[in-house]
Amino acid sequence: MKNLSMKKIPAKSITNNNTPQLRETRIHGNSLFPFMLYDIQSDTTFPERVNCHWHEEVEILVIERGNGRLYLGEEAFALKTGSICLIPSNALHLVTCEIGEALDFYAIVFHPDLLYSLGNDIIQQKFLDPLFHQGVQFSTLYETSRVINPAFAWEFTLREVLDEIHDAFLTKPYGYELLIKAALLKSCHLMISHAIVNQEEAYVDSDYRTGLIKSIMKYLQANYNDTVTLDELEKTFNISKGYLCRSFKSVTHMTPFEYLNYFRISKSTELLLETDREISQIALQTGFNNISYFNRTFQRFMHMTPREFRRSVVRRPSESL
CATH class of the missing domain: 1.10.10.60 (Homeodomain-like)
Structure with missing residues (x-):
């Protein structure tokens, strides 16, 4: 997750070719626990609040204050206070906001290996891979979108689970790693249960x-x-x-x-x-x-x-x- 752009990249330049020079090199956790959380009060002097980049890790953005725009591949989505954004592995993404306006958020960043089993089991194929690699959409009050703006009970529950992850990482009680992994799996269950995805295509019997x-x-x-x-x-x-x-x-x-x-x-x-x-x-x-x-x-x-x-x-x- 890259914060504070030093170079302006127009939205139309974002593609899905995983441009090598945009790949993030920051290390998120380690191989024993490939997880990191960032609390961000973005720089209001830049329109780009998250610079254009991509990484192997999955990222979940939770907007705590302000309005902005998420560019995900060739798509663009409005952000507002409370928005939850699931960014798949290797997806180019960029977040912008009007200069002078606040946009505060926290980012949960983790490698899929944290939740995968050693073998490619049915849980990975049917439920996790569609979330982590295909880029699912969700039904909102008015449309389908890659961004969740809580309005239904499950969406408020999802926010509570993500806040639980946030608090556990900051306070680090004994066993916080286990708590975070369990909460990540619960959040994945909530999202895949309400996602628009072709389950037959997502699961290939191999x-x-x-x-x-x-x-x-x-x-x-x-x-x-x-x-x-x-x-x-x-x-x-x-x-x-x-x-x-x-x-x-x-x-x-x-x-x-x-x-x-x-x-x-x-x-x-x-x-x-x-x-x-x-x-x-x-x-x-x-x-x-x-x-x-x-x-x-x-x-x-x-x-x-x-x-x-x-x-x-x-x-x-x-x-x-």
């Missing part, structure tokens, strides 16, 4: 492909501490490299080797927390033959070095019981 990807994932998990090659996967599963990579990424949103490294880093975090082994030993034990590559990969997923990660985790006294 038992063979899903089964194949699960088998590949299990193979990678079983061999994470060994060297795995694409030739080996091709031979093991008797399919072409191209089909294997395309199918794997369509389901997991990662390449096979991105997933393998993700799993290796997950294992390394367990060893960093549960043992006193040297970092170089942990790197070798989790399939990394090069300590420098391990450090770079760890930092890419965890946004900190292995040593910083080990030092950053403080166990509560009760957790040792």
